[in-house]
Amino acid sequence: MRELTPEDNEPVGRAPGERPPGSVPTIHDVAAAAGVSKSVVSRALSGAPGVAARTVTKVKAAAEAMGYVANANARGMSAHRTHTLGVFVRDAATPFYGHLLTAFQEQASARGYRAVTATGSGSFSIEEERRALETLVSLRVEGLIVCSGALPVEDIIPFAHRIPTVIAGRPETDPSVSSVYCDEVGGGRGMAERVVQLGHRRVAVMTHTAASSLTQSARTEAMVQHLRDAGVDVLPFRCEDYGLEIEGTDSIVQAILDAGGVTALMAPSDSWALAVLESLQLRGLTAPNDISVTGYDGVKPFTSSLLGFTSWRQPLNLIGRLSVDDVVDQIEGLSQGARHRSIDGELIPGRTAAALSA
Amino acid sequence: MRELTPEDNEPVGRAPGERPPGSVPTIHDVAAAAGVSKSVVSRALSGAPGVAARTVTKVKAAAEAMGYVANANARGMSAHRTHTLGVFVRDAATPFYGHLLTAFQEQASARGYRAVTATGSGSFSIEEERRALETLVSLRVEGLIVCSGALPVEDIIPFAHRIPTVIAGRPETDPSVSSVYCDEVGGGRGMAERVVQLGHRRVAVMTHTAASSLTQSARTEAMVQHLRDAGVDVLPFRCEDYGLEIEGTDSIVQAILDAGGVTALMAPSDSWALAVLESLQLRGLTAPNDISVTGYDGVKPFTSSLLGFTSWRQPLNLIGRLSVDDVVDQIEGLSQGARHRSIDGELIPGRTAAALSA
DNA sequence: TTGTACGCGTTATCAA
DNA sequence: TTGATAACGCGTACAA
DSSP states (O other): OOOOOGGGGOOSSOOTTSOOTTOOOOHHHHHHHHTSOHHHHHHHHHTOSSSOHHHHHHHHHHHHHTTOOOOHHHHHHHHSOOOEEEEEESOTTSHHHHHHHHHHHHHHHHTTOEEEEEEOOSSOOHHHHHHHHHHHHHTTOSEEEEEOSSSOHHHHHHHHTTSOEEEESSOOOOTTSEEEEEOHHHHHHHHHHHHHHTTOOEEEEEEOOTTTOHHHHHHHHHHHHHHHHTTOEEEEEEGGGGOSSGGGHHHHHHHHHHHOOOOEEEOSSHHHHHHHHHHHHHTTOOTTTTOEEEOOBOOTTTTOTTTOOBEEEOOHHHHHHHHHHHHHHHHTTSSOSOOEEEEOOEEEOOSSSOOOOO | OOOOOGGGGOOSSOOTTSOOTTOOOOHHHHHHHHTSOHHHHHHHHHTOSSSOHHHHHHHHHHHHHTTOOOOHHHHHHHHSOOOEEEEEESOTTSHHHHHHHHHHHHHHHHTTOEEEEEEOOSSOOHHHHHHHHHHHHHTTOSEEEEEOSSSOHHHHHHHHTTSOEEEESSOOOOTTSEEEEEOHHHHHHHHHHHHHHTTOOEEEEEEOOTTTOHHHHHHHHHHHHHHHHTTOEEEEEEGGGGOSSGGGHHHHHHHHHHHOOOOEEEOSSHHHHHHHHHHHHHTTOOTTTTOEEEOOBOOTTTTOTTTOOBEEEOOHHHHHHHHHHHHHHHHTTSSOSOOEEEEOOEEEOOSSSOOOOO
């Protein structure tokens, strides 16, 4: 950590008596301005009983005038409560996590808590993600909501042991931490059922390993499993083998086309499906005319009728709401112990997957 | 804020001697475990000189064993530094803000700061947004980054007066607060130039008022202005008149079609453009065959070659980076006073706007 | 090399 | 109805 140097607090040319920039009025300043003690200020501002109405008015006026905002850090130290939830998301730039974030914020506010968010920074290293979690813990949040398809549960447990924690958006079974997620196995199977129903008998599935994404590996595994059970000829393609990045899609698409006879391609998410469709477009191919394509997640803007993705909708609002409820209930002692809640998703028929023309 | 009740701190059935849940080990616990004083722990953990190597090892082991994470609140109080930047975004669910968030996080980390994010909660009331800003201030962040197309600068100034602040992603000229943004006037004009260049002579522009979005009003106003200057027949349609929500697009599209002879439609953002294209699709119309359509923002996933949006790219990574640099420079005294930096965007030719076939 | 003591801004307890 | 005072967890002079 950087050392504090005298220069930090001494900008040039400040008028005498003026507060140094960066320093904010304290309860003491308000007390002085209002001509009372800081205890009275504290009570007046928090609406505690036992303060003369006239005094309350006077104090509030003084506070308002100098733009006093109580220091939440100090308040937290003395009150042993911060009323703050810590949210960790892997990558705020993707609509999936963005929607979750919004849902968290909304429900946290409804429950009387604030939510602060920390994310990894660009490079998605496990180490970075753990550091982000520590940041949240160091802020003494009262609850933790973790959204990452990659961070191993072992890295989360130590925190969950001390702070009410919920893992949101991914299946988890560890008994020491709660989770709220959309049923990945059911979703993968539902998506596969649809493909089978449409008459496809030779299907490519882009798969993931658990290491790169627990959700995407679970759902694609379920897809493969169900297709096999239905007697379909399945061609799994591990995304990791073609460069993990979504940009490697082109090689996968090429390989799938080279395989010959594939009439449907199942992608692990809408983002990947979009990349697939782009690759196909480069080759003058479209879905579902040349090959059927399915996505997964079903979140705006991918659900646009313009794109017409055949996909699986995860009810992110509900997941976000239940996640917050779970941690808050734990914090307030309304519930004890971890709970795992699986939410059902929903098929989006779309147009990118169609019946196989015999 | 909710009052603290006794129940909050008294969970049922806890084993005697055990730490209450939610309470985390303190420096004092580590000191006891390592058999030294807390000062030594502080110095050992912060790598300060003057601690015996053997003691450092001992302390670190004890801290590690009990999962000690220093309380950033307490640290901030005594050190007068929190090394934390506060980020406010209007709506984390949209890709535009999501990408900005990522850029902030990355650069903050690079500069040795953590970033905590607060957002409004669903309903985008100004009051809510101001409350979110107060949350950040109460956390005693050292710098403030504000991203909202709606929050009036008057509501930001009071904070900017005390904390280094930058308004990111929207043009601002007030001398008491910095800003980093993509040149909206240049962008609106650039987009309009393109439309003129393609030969369109009767063009509909979906406009916004400054009240609903400062950025979108600025760029659409520039579009209208440039089209008029070029002698084009301009038909402005105020989005607010048709229900501010993006869902009202359908009525606007209908009105534009009813107007007759319009060959190009300029939308205020890619999101709106997507809604427009959906409406057209419902009527069996496509762009650019039946009408040319332009968007704005140029951020993934709207930039997909599958959609082929004709749009204007805002360099969000650069905006994010420069915003963080600006606040951090202010915090560290490397720069003084507000600076307004306009960044140039870039045309994305796309396919949704085409030359008018004579 | 280590420990003691104080202050940071706030809330809560208790006395006035 | 108000004011003094003790925590809270940490960093850091200063003393040992």
